[in-house]
Structures are given as C-alpha cells and as structure tokens.
Amino acid sequence: MEKPYAIGIDIGGTNTVFGVVDKRGHIIAQGSIKTAAHKEINEYVTNLSSALQEVIDQVGGADNIKGIGVGAPNGNFFTGCIEFAPNLPWKGLIPLAQMLSDRIKVPVSLTNDANAAAIGEMTYGAARGMKDFIVITLGTGVGSGIVVNGQLVYGHDGFAGELGHTTIRRTNGRLCGCGRKGCLETYTSATGVARTAKEFLTSRKDESILRNVNIDEITSKDVAEAAQQGDTLAKEIFEYTGQILGEAFADFVAFSSPEAIILFGGLTKAGSLIFNPVKRHMEESMLPIFRNKVKLLMSELKESDAAVLGASALGWEVKEF
Amino acid sequence: MEKPYAIGIDIGGTNTVFGVVDKRGHIIAQGSIKTAAHKEINEYVTNLSSALQEVIDQVGGADNIKGIGVGAPNGNFFTGCIEFAPNLPWKGLIPLAQMLSDRIKVPVSLTNDANAAAIGEMTYGAARGMKDFIVITLGTGVGSGIVVNGQLVYGHDGFAGELGHTTIRRTNGRLCGCGRKGCLETYTSATGVARTAKEFLTSRKDESILRNVNIDEITSKDVAEAAQQGDTLAKEIFEYTGQILGEAFADFVAFSSPEAIILFGGLTKAGSLIFNPVKRHMEESMLPIFRNKVKLLMSELKESDAAVLGASALGWEVKEF
Numbered sequence: 001m002e003k004p005y006a007i008g009i010d011i012g013g014t015n016t017v018f019g020v021v022d023k024r025g026h027i028i029a030q031g032s033i034k035t036a037a038h039k040e041i042n043e044y045v046t047n048l049s050s051a052l053q054e055v056i057d058q059v060g061g062a063d064n065i066k067g068i069g070v071g072a073p074n075g076n077f078f079t080g081c082i083e084f085a086p087n088l089p090w091k092g093l094i095p096l097a098q099m100l101s102d103r104i105k106v107p108v109s110l111t112n113d114a115n116a117a118a119i120g121e122m123t124y125g126a127a128r129g130m131k132d133f134i135v136i137t138l139g140t141g142v143g144s145g146i147v148v149n150g151q152l153v154y155g156h157d158g159f160a161g162e163l164g165h166t167t168i169r170r171t172n173g174r175l176c177g178c179g180r181k182g183c184l185e186t187y188t189s190a191t192g193v194a195r196t197a198k199e200f201l202t203s204r205k206d207e208s209i210l211r212n213v214n215i216d217e218i219t220s221k222d223v224a225e226a227a228q229q230g231d232t233l234a235k236e237i238f239e240y241t242g243q244i245l246g247e248a249f250a251d252f253v254a255f256s257s258p259e260a261i262i263l264f265g266g267l268t269k270a271g272s273l274i275f276n277p278v279k280r281h282m283e284e285s286m287l288p289i290f291r292n293k294v295k296l297l298m299s300e301l302k303e304s305d306a307a308v309l310g311a312s313a314l315g316w317e318v319k320e321f
Numbered sequence: 322m323e324k325p326y327a328i329g330i331d332i333g334g335t336n337t338v339f340g341v342v343d344k345r346g347h348i349i350a351q352g353s354i355k356t357a358a359h360k361e362i363n364e365y366v367t368n369l370s371s372a373l374q375e376v377i378d379q380v381g382g383a384d385n386i387k388g389i390g391v392g393a394p395n396g397n398f399f400t401g402c403i404e405f406a407p408n409l410p411w412k413g414l415i416p417l418a419q420m421l422s423d424r425i426k427v428p429v430s431l432t433n434d435a436n437a438a439a440i441g442e443m444t445y446g447a448a449r450g451m452k453d454f455i456v457i458t459l460g461t462g463v464g465s466g467i468v469v470n471g472q473l474v475y476g477h478d479g480f481a482g483e484l485g486h487t488t489i490r491r492t493n494g495r496l497c498g499c500g501r502k503g504c505l506e507t508y509t510s511a512t513g514v515a516r517t518a519k520e521f522l523t524s525r526k527d528e529s530i531l532r533n534v535n536i537d538e539i540t541s542k543d544v545a546e547a548a549q550q551g552d553t554l555a556k557e558i559f560e561y562t563g564q565i566l567g568e569a570f571a572d573f574v575a576f577s578s579p580e581a582i583i584l585f586g587g588l589t590k591a592g593s594l595i596f597n598p599v600k601r602h603m604e605e606s607m608l609p610i611f612r613n614k615v616k617l618l619m620s621e622l623k624e625s626d627a628a629v630l631g632a633s634a635l636g637w638e639v640k641e642f
Contacts, residue, residue, distance in 0.1 A: 131477070153576075157614060160578035162610075163576065167568065170490070251572075290478075
C-alpha cells in the first residue's frame with residue numbers, strides 16, 4: 001500500500017517547525033521546537049526526533065510515512081548536510097539527514113529553504129503542472145529555487161540557484177553579507193527595502209510618513225504601510241525595488257526561459273506595490289522573443305504553512321532505503 | 322541492429338555544411354551547399370536533400386542512419402522550425418525538420434547552433450561525462466547552450482540559453498542588435514572586441530600597432546595578432562573583454578552551478594589572451610562557495626568540424642518514427 005503521509009521540517013534560526021502532510025497538501029498534525037535553544041547538534045536531533053515521534057504516532061506510526069523532507073539554510077541535497085550555515089547554532093558540516101533517519105527510521109531528504117519552496121509550489125502551489133519555473137524568495141535575504149524539465153536544479157555540487165547573489169549593480173553596489181558588492185539581495189530583500197528607505201530619507205528632503213519612524217529601525221513593513229496610505233516616497237521605494245527585480249528577472253529568463261517566475265516570502269505581503277513594478281520592468285527589460293510569455297505569479301502556499309509544505313514535498317520524493 | 326551513423330547539418334548564413342558521423346565522432350563523408358543562393362525554401366530543401374542523398378548512399382543508404390541533427394540560427398527544438406532568423410534568406414516560420422524528414426525518410430531534430438555545440442561537447446568533446454555545464458560560443462554574436470542534469474535546457478518555449486543577451490552594463494551600455502542596451506554580446510563577441518578596439522583607439526592617445534589598421538575595418542583577429550606581438554593597448558582590449566566575460570560567468574555559476582564553462586568559437590583562437598583574464602575575473606567575482614570549483618575549458622572539437630559534429634550529436638538522440 002502506498003504510504004499516505006510525508007513529513008516536512010523547516011529549520012529556521014529561531015524555530016524548527018514540522019508537520020505531517022497528506023497528498024493533497026493538508027497538514028494533519030504539527031509541532032515545533034526552538035532551534036536556537038540547542039547549542040549542540042546531538043541534543044537538537046534527540047529533541048527533534050522525540051517531537052517528531054509524537055506526531056508520527058498520531059498518524060499511526062512510521063509505516064504510514066513515505067519520507068521526511070527538510071528545508072534548512074545552506075542545506076545540500078547531494079550530501080544531506082547543512083554546510084556552514086551562518087544563522088544556525090551548529091558550525092561546520094552537519095550530516096542532518098543521516099542523523100535524523102538513523103533515529104526515525106524513515107528516509108530523509110534535505111535541501112535549502114528556497115529549493116523546498118520551489119518543490120512546494122510544484123507539488124501543491126502555483127507551479128502545479130509546470131516543468132520550467134523559478135521561485136524567488138523575498139525575505140531577510142533573496143533565495144531561489146529553479147526547476148528545469150520538471151527537476152530541481154542542484155548543479156554539480158548541490159549549490160545552484162543562488163540568484164540573490166547575482167550582481168545587479170556593478171558600480172557603487174551595496175556591500176553584501178557575502179563580502180561582495182551589488183548583489184540582488186542587498187536591494188530587493190526585506191532588509192534591502194529598509195536600506196533603500198534609509199538612503200532615500202537621508203538623501204532627499206521631501207515629506208514622508210516614514211520620517212515619523214526612527215530611521216535606524218525602519219522595516220519593509222513600515223514602507224509598505226506608508227505606501228498603502230499613498231506616501232509618495234514609500235511608493236518610489238517599491239518602484240525602485242521592483243525595477244531592480246524586474247531587470248534581474250529579464251536576465252534569469254534569458255537563462256532558462258521559464259513558464260513562470262513565482263514570488264514567495266515576507267516582502268510579497270506588499271502585494272501590488274511590489275508586483276506591478278516588477279512585472280512592468282521585467283517586460284520592458286526582456287529580449288523581445290520572451291515578452292508577454294513569462295507569467296509572474298504570487299505563491300499560492302498559505303504563508304504560515306508554506307515552509308512545512310515545501311519541505312514535505314521533498315519527503316514524497318525520497319528514495320526508499 | 323543499431324544504426325551506425327548520424328548526420329549533422331550546420332546551416333549558416335553563407336554555407337550549409339553536413340557530414341555523416343560515426344559513434345566516435347569521426348566524419349565519414351561530407352558535403353556542402355550554398356545557403357544564400359536559395360531564396361526559396363522548397364528549392365533549398367530539394368537541393369540539400371539531393372546532396373544529402375549522395376553522402377547517405379556512400380554509407381550504404383538511409384537504413385544505416387539513426388537520425389539527422391540540424392543546427393541553425395533561431396532553430397527551435399520543440400517545433401522543429403527555424404523561427405524568424407534574421408541572417409537566413411527565408412522569412413517567418415520554416416518547418417525545416419518536417420520538410421527534411423519528409424524527403425529523406427529519417428527522423429530529424431533541429432536546434433540552434435549554440436545548443437548543437439553543447440550537445441557536441443557532451444557527446445564527443447570537453448564535456449564527456451559531465452551532467453552540468455555551459456557552452457559559450459564567442460563568434461559574430463555570443464550564444465550559449467546549457468546542460469542541467471544531463472539534459473539540454475530548452476525552457477518552456479524552446480528558447481532558453483540566450484546568455485549573450487543578459488545585461489552586463491546597465492548604464493551607458495552598448496546598443497545591441499536586439500534593440501536593447503548593454504548585452505554581453507556587444508562586448509565579448511568578435512564584433513564586440515572590434516568595437517572595444519575602436520573605442521580605445523579613439524579615446525586614447527598611446528601608441529599601438531593597431532593604429533596601422535583602418536579603424537573601421539579592425540577585426541578581433543587584428544587585435545589578437547597585435548596582442549601576440551606584445552602590443553599594450555591590444556592586450557588591454559582582451560583584459561577588458563575577459564573581465565566582462567568573467568563577471569558574467571560568475572552570475573551564470575550562481576544560476577546553475579555547472580561543473581565547467583566551455584568556450585567555443587572564433588574568438589577562442591586568441592587562446593590565453595582571452596582565457597587568462599576570463600578565468601581570473603570569474604574567480605574574483607564568484608560567490609565564495611563556488612570559487613575554485615568550476616572548470617573553465619576550451620572546446621575540444623576540431624574547429625572546422627565542430628558545427629557538423631555538434632549537430633550530428635543531436636541526430637543520435639532523435640525519436641524513432
């Protein structure tokens with residue numbers, strides 16, 4: 001009999017969230033533990049395994065679980081390791097997939113969070129039925145999951161799809177956390193939007209609701225709220241962000257000619273404020289043969305469940321022991 | 322019995338060259354006709370078919386031919402059509418694969434020339450055994466063929482891999498034949514190198530062997546010859562070209578994390594003049610996790626045979642009738 005459930009685990013810097021998911025993308029049982037509270041990886045895996053066992057028991061035991069998918073920062077699909085993740089408590093190479101499958105006795109696959117989002121869109125979301133698409137995650141950073149011929153693009157080393165670190169400004173580019181300058185994510189992540197707000201407010205003199213906020217604490221949410229109230233400067237911040245994203249997307253299209261680019265993550269809450277300028281600049285910037293052919297879509301995965309669903313989608317694809 | 326031969330056809334603006342190729346990449350019989358002499362497509366296909374029949378007869382007839390692969394500008398693998406190719410005599414949509422297989426009674430696959438080069442490298446050349454690589458063709462334009470998971474990336478519409486039209490200069494970029502500005506090929510094609518020479522010679526005052534050539538007739542070959550003689554300005558032209566290519570390659574790596582990038586086409590005759598600066602700037606520009614992992618290689622296909630071999634490699638993969 002085909003096993004009816006997969007488990008998705010999303011490992012974030014603060015929390016680890018997991019759920020048992022059925023084939024239609026419904027979360028049947030769920031739980032979470034604190035990631036940051038576990039400075040030692042063995043202790044973390046022990047506590048995670050106990051918490052997982054509880055939800056597994058709720059659905060009739062491990063025999064009902066096809067596989068476990070894990071989305072984690074710097075997760076490498078090929079090795080099953082978390083590799084040198086700057087925002088997690090454990091340093092170096094962590095063979096998490098192996099450690100977890102040793103305890104739960106269910107096959108475990110691991111990838112990074114953006115790849116998990118892409119598989120989630122393909123399995124349950126906006127990319128159902130598509131064989132060629134790109135998911136762009138707009139959160140604290142900018143990540144990407146790329147699907148070509150119905151398969152996730154991992155590259156020869158498992159690290160493909162770092163589109164947040166393509167260089168979008170080659171002169172006077174913003175300094176990126178990666179040590180280079182001008183990376184896409186320095187402009188178009190939630191953090192990038194806040195940086196733009198700071199720049200605009202410092203270099204310009206025009207009035208703005210945003211001048212009521214402490215300039216060092218402005219968030220992309222503040223900018224979105226101001227723009228929704230009609231604030232001109234705030235709207236221009238989104239126009240600026242959307243232009244840079246749209247120009248970058250035109251280059252991504254020249255690479256893999258996807259059927260769709262799907263936006264995912266916190267910044268998409270700004271809705272049409274970000275969607276419209278991205279769409280307009282993407283079309284304007286594209287090579288003529290690609291114009292009016294590539295869909296720009298918002299993720300269809302429910303925000304609070306998306307990370308778990310995405311990871312669980314990987315659980316359906318694990319190879320049996 | 323497995324059929325021992327495939328046919329490769331390379332359709333260029335001036336000549337159409339073809340050959341019968343065995344599994345080891347040896348050209349057993351070959352021929353050519355003038356492309357430009359045939360203003361009418363039916364007449365072209367008739368004459369091409371007659372010429373093909375001669376080489377087919379030399380190897381024992383069509384029963385010995387597995388398939389025919391065609392590399393043509395704007396060739397679409399999915400439709401088998403040449404679509405609106407600006408440098409060919411026939412306008413609009415030309416269903417060449419169908420027309421040819423109707424006459425020769427052998428399955429025909431068609432793609433663009435850069436994709437044919439990529440399949441050629443995978444089948445007979447520098448990419449044998451690789452599943453993830455990118456071929457960059459540096460000729461009159463800049464083309465690309467991208468392989469991911471062992472499969473050529475066609476995208477949802479057959480037009481993926483237009484890396485020559487990614488935007489490498491977003492301010493004051495050179496005008497491209499596609500109507501946009503700052504495309505990679507305006508800087509790093511053979512034509513782009515000639516444009517750089519013209520710019521450098523006009524804006525600078527230093528001595529150069531290139532000042533002996535009529536400035537409007539300078540070619541990339543002139544620049545390579547001057548650089549080989551130690552000419553400083555000519556060497557700086559290759560440094561400039563290599564920097565732009567290397568920076569672009571760093572972004573391509575962030576997309577698909579290939580095992581290798583393979584250089585192909587006329588400009589590669591400049592050898593280390595172009596190879597060294599590309600390699601240096603690619604490494605300097607890459608995200609740290611990719612450094613010292615991606616091979617930069619020169620094509621191993623013999624220049625004069627490369628186009629036919631590349632197209633023939635597609636012939637091995639045709640689906641039977």
